[in-house]
Amino acid sequence: MIMQKDKISIIRRKIKYPRIELKTGVPVLILPQNSSFDETEVLDKHKRWLRQKLEFIEKTKKKYKNQKIYQRSENDLIKLVTSFVDEYSKILEKKPSKISFRYMKTKWASCSKEGKITFNSVMKYLPPRLIRYIVFHEMAHLLVSNHNKNFWRLIKKEFKNYTHYEEQLFGYWFLLLEESPKSKDH
Numbered sequence: 607m608i609m610q611k612d613k614i615s616i617i618r619r620k621i622k623y624p625r626i627e628l629k630t631g632v633p634v635l636i637l638p639q640n641s642s643f644d645e646t647e648v649l650d651k652h653k654r655w656l657r658q659k660l661e662f663i664e665k666t667k668k669k670y671k672n673q674k675i676y677q678r679s680e681n682d683l684i685k686l687v688t689s690f691v692d693e694y695s696k697i698l699e700k701k702p703s704k705i706s707f708r709y710m711k712t713k714w715a716s717c718s719k720e721g722k723i724t725f726n727s728v729m730k731y732l733p734p735r736l737i738r739y740i741v742f743h744e745m746a747h748l749l750v751s752n753h754n755k756n757f758w759r760l761i762k763k764e765f766k767n768y769t770h771y772e773e774q775l776f777g778y779w780f781l782l783l784e785e786s787p788k789s790k791d792h
């Protein structure tokens with residue numbers, strides 16, 4: 607496969623070694639700041655891995671292209687998320703210090719060190735089960751901040767089949783964020 611360079615964003619960050627991230631489906635090559643790493647060389651070295659990832663993305667896109675897109679107001683999303691937050695606050699015995707909603711380009715939600723959770727407004731187009739999953743996932747970060755074994759163990763307690771949820775969210779990402787959700791009427 608020929609690597610199309612325009613399909614990859616290249617950024618520099620304060621890290622030691624080059625890294626490729628695929629959070630949103632668009633590969634991002636992250637290079638250490640002030641280093642002599644050559645981007646072409648790095649991409650070449652990880653060509654096979656990258657190709658597999660890109661193939662997975664294409665497959666997921668196809669698989670989820672006809673998923674139902676829900677129509678909710680932002681208010682309804684806030685209500686739904688708040689009810690899940692309340693529910694899981696009891697189970698996890700931990701509450702976020704604050705929750706907020708805004709449009710984000712790279713993630714469904716995030717949890718700060720101070721326990722503030724930000725949800726992507728685009729979640730309003732998702733099925734309830736995925737909204738529930740995102741809420742639990744972020745609230746689990748109040749207890750375990752990174753994606754280590756303990757984190758996934760905690761997730762498994764509530765969502766045995768969490769890899770399937772993660773895949774569905776990946777699929778919805780392309781439906782909702784690669785194209786404008788406004789153009790879809792279901």
Ligand SMILES: [Zn+2]
Pocket residue numbers: 743747753
């Ligand atoms: Zn996470």
